[in-house]
Amino acid sequence: MNLDKVIAGFFIILAMTLNFGFWYGDPLDMNMHSKYELFAAIVVNLIATVLKLGDKTQIGSVLIATSLVANLQLLVAATIWTIFTDSKTIDPEIFGIIISLSAGALLANITSVILYVGDTLKSKR
Numbered sequence: 001m002n003l004d005k006v007i008a009g010f011f012i013i014l015a016m017t018l019n020f021g022f023w024y025g026d027p028l029d030m031n032m033h034s035k036y037e038l039f040a041a042i043v044v045n046l047i048a049t050v051l052k053l054g055d056k057t058q059i060g061s062v063l064i065a066t067s068l069v070a071n072l073q074l075l076v077a078a079t080i081w082t083i084f085t086d087s088k089t090i091d092p093e094i095f096g097i098i099i100s101l102s103a104g105a106l107l108a109n110i111t112s113v114i115l116y117v118g119d120t121l122k123s124k125r
Contacts, residue, residue, distance in 0.1 A: 004054075005120070011048040012063075012116050015070065016109035018044055023106050027099040028092045035081065038102070042074045045105070048112075059119045063112055070108040077101035 018041040025032030049067035052060060077098045084094045 008048070008051040009116060009120075011044060011051055012109075012112055015041065015045045015048045015067075016106070016113050019070070019074070019102060019106045019109050023099060023102045027096055030090055030095055033095075033099065035078075038074065038078055038081070041102075041105075042071070042078060045070050045074055045109070059115060063115055066108045066112040066115070070105040070112070073101045073105040073108070077105070 018037060022033055022037040022041050045067060049064065049071055052063045052067055054060075055063065080094065080101070081090070081098050084090055090098075
């Protein structure tokens with residue numbers, strides 16, 4: 001067993017599940033989406049990106065690209081949430097944008113997991 005692959009796989013899958021946890025729920029109900037879970041998703045996505053940097057293969061390049069897309073979308077979502085927060089209310093349209101950005105990041109995370117699993121199944125012992 002390759003410990004580096006285990007750790008990388010752990011963070012790649014954790015990034016996806018944290019992002020899903022933030023995204024899941026009514027897109028217009030701010031109370032169903034935790035800012036702390038969004039923060040955790042950003043941090044874990046950044047860790048997963050750093051762990052992917054060592055892979056010099058073509059699939060590694062695509063994995064890094066998917067991570068960069070997820071990071072960008074989550075960071076923009078957090079920035080919008082920070083900018084448009086006044087007390088405890090956010091306009092539903094703005095919060096819809098935040099959730100949409102999270103959904104895009106989730107798709108990038110799902111793509112990353114599919115590629116990672118495919119690469120793992122393709123590799124020989």
